[in-house]
Amino acid sequence: MxxxxxxxxxxxxxxxxxxxxxxxxxxxxxxxxxxxxxxxxxxxxxxxxxxxxxxxxxxxxxxxxxxxxxxxxxxxxxxxxxxxxxxxxxxxxxxxxxxxxxxxxxxxxxxxxxxxxxxxxxxxxxxxxxxxxxxxxxxxxxxxxxxxxxxxxxxEDGGGSRFPIELTSFTDSFQGMPEQNAPWYVQWDPSNFHADFGGNVRLYVNADIEEVAQRFADGDQLLLQAIVADVMTQMITTALDQENEDDFLASFEEGSIGQQTRVWIETAFKGQNYQSISVLRRSYPGRFHASILAAAELGDEE
CATH class of the missing domain: 2.60.40.10 (Immunoglobulins)
Incomplete structure (x- = not known):
């Protein structure tokens, strides 16, 4: 002391x-x-x-x-x-x-x-x-x-970046809104990459779509992979849209949205700088999205 x-x-x-x-x-x-x-x-x-x-x-x-x-x-x-x-x-x-x-x-x-x-x-x-x-x-x-x-x-686990997932009725929660009939919805603030990832990113899965709700409850790996890939895509594309994108994610703190986005970019596009990733996004959008989808693979639980 x-x-x-x-x-x-x-x-x-x-x-x-x-x-x-x-x-x-x-x-x-x-x-x-x-x-x-x-x-x-x-x-x-x-x-x-x-x-x-x-x-x-x-x-x-x-x-x-x-x-x-x-x-x-x-x-x-x-x-x-x-x-x-x-x-x-x-x-x-x-x-x-x-x-x-x-x-x-x-x-x-x-x-x-x-x-x-x-x-x-x-x-x-x-x-x-x-x-x-x-x-x-x-x-x-x-x-x-x-x-x-x-x-x-x-x-808990040391605060490894994760986010709460909630199975909820979109008819009740988002009635009359565009997301009412979506299978899932990611809520986050793209203007605040400094925010804690765990406390400021929330994922809702639509309980009104029975097949989606059941597959989610069963831990279906392909569904979860698609959901995680959607979260990754939203944050990666938002980061790439920033001015001076090479420096944009360089200084975000551990546990923040920015830090997690940087990790995802490095995982999905190993060895590539932001300029080449941006070119890939514009010229080969299929490869760009497939790279993120592949990086979102959760793997089998032992």
């Missing part, structure tokens, strides 16, 4: 006590948070929480400050995304600690569609006051970081 020496006194680990982290769906029982979040559903929100208790008398000694006027801020920072640094973070909850309130609960609701790869939770204890007392080594600025700890939770 203390990798660097700060120019002011900080809290000792003995001054701060954390309860076990808990997690659960809204209005449902909470369970201890494990290292891996199993059976995760993008469509469901999650509530997480932890109790933070600070021994104010000990903390005052640590900081050489008066316990009666000492106020601390406990902050919960939440992040998500692959890699050692979360791609998205935000301050989810802040609570004030003092002699009258030495235990607080930090909690927040996580929107399922925004999560990707792993969850990152950080608790920070900051100085809230006083800022004009103590000795030369006491912290003097509001917001000075006095203590921190973090926790990482793997989402």
């Amino acid at each position: 203390k990798r660097i020496a700060l120019p002011f006194l900080t809290l000792s680990d003995d001054s701060v006590l954390l309860s076990d982290w808990t997690i659960g769906e809204p209005d449902q029982p909470r369970f201890p948070l494990a290292e891996t979040l199993e059976d995760w559903d993008y469509e469901k929100n999650l509530e997480i929480g932890v109790e933070v208790t600070v021994d104010l008398d000990r903390a005052a000694l640590d900081l050489s400050l008066d316990a009666t006027s000492l106020k601390l801020a406990a902050v919960l920072v939440v992040g998500t995304g692959a890699g050692s640094l979360p791609r998205v973070t935000h301050h989810a909850c802040i609570r004030i600690l003092d002699l009258e309130n030495t235990c607080v609960r930090l909690e927040t609701t996580l929107a399922g569609h925004t999560l990707s790869s792993q969850l990152y939770f950080e608790i920070r204890i900051l100085l809230h006051g006083p800022i004009t007392s103590g000795n030369q080594l006491s912290p003097r600025f509001k917001g000075a970081k006095l203590w921190q700890t973090d926790l990482r939770v793997l989402i």
Whole structure:
């Protein structure tokens, strides 16, 4: 926790006590948070929480400050995304600690569609006051970081890019819309390749078409291959339509729509640059689409 020496006194680990982290769906029982979040559903929100208790008398000694006027801020920072640094973070909850309130609960609701790869939770204890007392080594600025700890939770399989597939009645969901009679429909935002693939790409299969619904339920490999190829084609062609397409997908983060599209392009068109792929698309559209369809082959499950 203390990798660097700060120019002011900080809290000792003995001054701060954390309860076990808990997690659960809204209005449902909470369970201890494990290292891996199993059976995760993008469509469901999650509530997480932890109790933070600070021994104010000990903390005052640590900081050489008066316990009666000492106020601390406990902050919960939440992040998500692959890699050692979360791609998205935000301050989810802040609570004030003092002699009258030495235990607080930090909690927040996580929107399922925004999560990707792993969850990152950080608790920070900051100085809230006083800022004009103590000795030369006491912290003097509001917001000075006095203590921190973090926790990482793997989402299911590590967040490998996937998307939720829902079998639904298109008559109910898309009545009067062009997609009502389509066998499937892919919903995504082509203007936001930075978005998390898992939380922002959704596939609907039409339950009103009995043969399609049954083949989907049976895990028919050819049907699934065609569906995946359709998703790949939409994203690859959109990427190829961008200006400076050679550089367009170069910097997208792991787990994003852009990164997954780049992987698909490299898989379907091995060794080819974007210019040659664009020429293939214009001059030999059959070969272009067949290459994507072949790359979408799922293989037999063992």
